[in-house]
Amino acid sequence: MPSARIHTLLAVVLTLVLAGCGQTVTSTGDEQEIVADARALSGVDDVTVHYLDPDGEEHDGLPDDPTGWTLRLDIVHDVALSAGWAVEAIDELLADRPEPAAPRLEIWLNPVTPAEAEIAVRAYPLPATGDPVSDAYVFAGTPGVVRAVFDGETADVRVADEADLPKVADVAAVHGAGVDVVRTLDDTAELAVADVAPRPPYLPSGDGGGWPADPAAPACDPADLRLELTGSDAALGSRYLLLGATNTGAAPCAVQGHPSAGFRTLTEQLLAVAVVPSVAASAQAPRVVVPAGGRAVAMLDWNAMPTAGNPDLTYEVLVAAAPGGPVTELPLTSLVVEGGGTHAYVDIVDGGEVAVTEWRPDGASF
Known part of the structure; x- marks a missing residue:
């Protein structure tokens, strides 16, 4: 297991450092081999050591008296x-390990992403509140993010394009991440997470059969529809993503037909994916009148696609309530299902085909 071998590497590093500090230690005698093995681990690219004085300045080694100094390990992988691996790795690194009084130990994780964003999180010691490790991995998988650094006290989350501020701040809000503000990399714009439009409360609609037809209800204004990813599933080689369109207006309105959908990579590149309506062109999709606060639902359906060695997976779905309508960018990390964890991507790739259903009343079967 990668974490077990990194555990051994950390033991060697601490052994050498403590020996330099004049403390009694026992050398394993195979330090170079262990370092080479650690750097050869699948997914772990490098392990580096930094010696920081009490002012945070870096040096080539520790002084005779390392009181107030920090030994910082950076693990690039x-x-x-995933965040699950990170938590297990840190737990194993620290298991049954008494930390010396000096130098102070810090462990940082630096996950490498297909977007080459700067992601760094201090995984040890952790702050008394919050979960910066999970937060860092959420932003590592969110399109538009170019920097996310969590040092245990502050969070610095950046995007390159000002247009990405709302969706990234929404991800921060829905995850309850320890981030107050999302900024552009050049500091020309920012958005406070507290100022993000809150998601409308979900009002369950039973079995989907109780909404009145109301032929007088107007077509929904796209500005009154909040589009979201609302769920996912998989079975026997099939994959499913559920879409929701909540009527945030004050009166009932109607949707009809199927939403449009597009798919983008972590670097926000559009994938060539054929989107096929589930309802035949000759069939008339029913008109769905959505009450104020109600939600219409649709589903994306595809067969599992090969992803081995392919970094260009779908990290973001582009959804419009109807073809030609305004598009909402929905990162996969914006989907939070209680007890279901977070998934940054799905296996939709170039050349694939995805079916999309028509809008249906919430609670209707697919």
């Missing part, structure tokens, strides 16, 4: 190892 593939982000595909």
